[in-house]
Amino acid sequence: MAELRIYGLLAEFASAAELITATQRAHERGFRQMEAYTPYPVEGLTEYVGVRGRRLPLIVLGGGIVGGAGALFMQWYSSAISYPLNVGGRPYASWPAFMPIAFESTILVAAVAAVLGMFWLNGLPQPYHPVFNVPRFELASRDRFFLCIEASDPHFDLVETERFLESVGAHEVSVVKP
């Protein structure tokens, strides 16, 4: 089973435009298990290799609601139930005075949710990934653009896919060990 011993094929491109064209062609050909690697966020790729759904914004919204409601509840509970303290005849539940802390807490929990949510959905931290086995992949953080078609894709065939990647203008195609 030679197929199982490789992770996929990594094709190198010199520009974002080349990568977008190649990714589009691969998508048209039916490849789905693939990922593009770029030195900066490239617009136009997400159509083919991006993620669908809006989970992250929902996580952030949830964080904000939890933060705001939690802080309001804490302030109301502590000053109206747990330890009512009469300060100059003001009501125990002084909603206007509770707003600043509720606001800060909304921001804090939403921001934590944004960061942790992004890490979680992206599967980070991930110290090991097969693409790092390709020596030239270190240029993905400099000036090169890569497209990796993974062996788990049903259309994947070592010889056929390599030929395809070369036909769409890959400068170099490397086998990625798992």
Next chain:
Amino acid sequence: MTTEAARSRESLVGDGRETLEVIGPGHTYASITDKISTIVLTQRTPRWWVVGFAISFALVMVLLYSVLLLFARGIGIWGVNVPVGWGFAIINFVWWIGIGHAGTLISAVLLLLRQQWRTSINRFAEAMTLFAVACAALYPILHLGRPWLFYWLMPYPNTFNLWPQWRSPLVWDVFAISTYGLVSLMFWYVGLIPDLATLRDRARNPIARVLFGIFAMGWRGAASHWQRYQTAYFLLAALATPLVISVHSIVGMDFAFSIVPGWHTTIFPPYFVAGAVFSGFAMVVTIAIPLRAVFGLEDFITLRHLNNMARVILATGLIVGYGYLMEIFFGWYSGHEAEWYMTINRALGPYAPAFWAMLICNVLVIQLLWSRRLRTNLVVLFIISIVVNIGMWLERFVIVVTSLHRDFVPAAWGMYYPTFWDWSTYIGTIGLFFALLFLFIRVLPMISIFEMRELVSERAEHAADVGVTPVGAEAGDD
């Protein structure tokens, strides 16, 4: 000697390449990556760095000694007493936290407004924010009298069954500053991750490789990662924008919620925010001008950036000037004897020199920035930025001291004089700020590399649209 010569030659070349674009001509993804990462990855530490760090580190020792003495003897070593109970600690707190605001403004607000000139200055401005917040947060704690009990300000289950007083702006401040510090840290770190991956891939030193690798968390620039990354980054910017406004507003409310003459005005929150942006941008300019010179970064931090920052300084300075005018107006319009006396006392009383010096620094001197020639004259701009920093410190001195030292009852009037330990603590935090900044520029990329690549690609696309030959948009040779 050779490095000196090389550096002076480089700076000469730089001078010849001064540009009003957001980036110098001819840069590629590779040239940007190499230029910025080499500053961090070079084995040789420049001599000016060693000297600068040594001086700031010595000042950190001064801070530690001052704080140790404070813990041992109490805040009696400072000049604060009745009636002036707030003194240097609060002046410096407000000054530092104000300086921090420019970093968030540059990184968050200018990101949301899609301003291209943000890109090369946001990283070190965010670092500046973090370090300024660290310096600021020290002061209220040191000022507590029993600083080791600072955690009483936090709501936690305790054996007294007590809670913080939620109606007090001072408690709001605890939440505002800690939220601000944490959000700034997260924003900064998230922005750093792709650049840490670049450094991991470029570092030759095995220890550096491993350390950058750990903090890069396995970032590999996958398109789906970038997609979520950008969503998270924009959401963080959108959250940080109202946050930064709220933080200095709450600092303003620390004053405005009291009935002390000169503090009890509704203009304080917005006027404090404008003052914060004003002083913060001045500090960014103070740091940017020497940085670009010593590292030869004239292509990245161009005259365009400095010119724009000078404009922000002028605009916010004019708002601050309006604030001064309104303070005087409120003093008169209140019809309150103590308020009006305070207004007169500020201008003609024992602290009048500070008041007039403040007006000269923050209102008069910045009028020079109307001239584009002076805005792009680095020496003039650098001096003005320092003058603004001094002026904004004086403003906080005037607000804190002149209001407290003569309030309602003349029998309770008094004078405030800072002691040696007031000054040593203040200078010590300046040392702490610069020591952290020196460490930052040595071990982390001070300019966001991936955002600079993005900038090059955007500009190339734009050039292609208008039919000009793209400048170094395609990947360079490796």
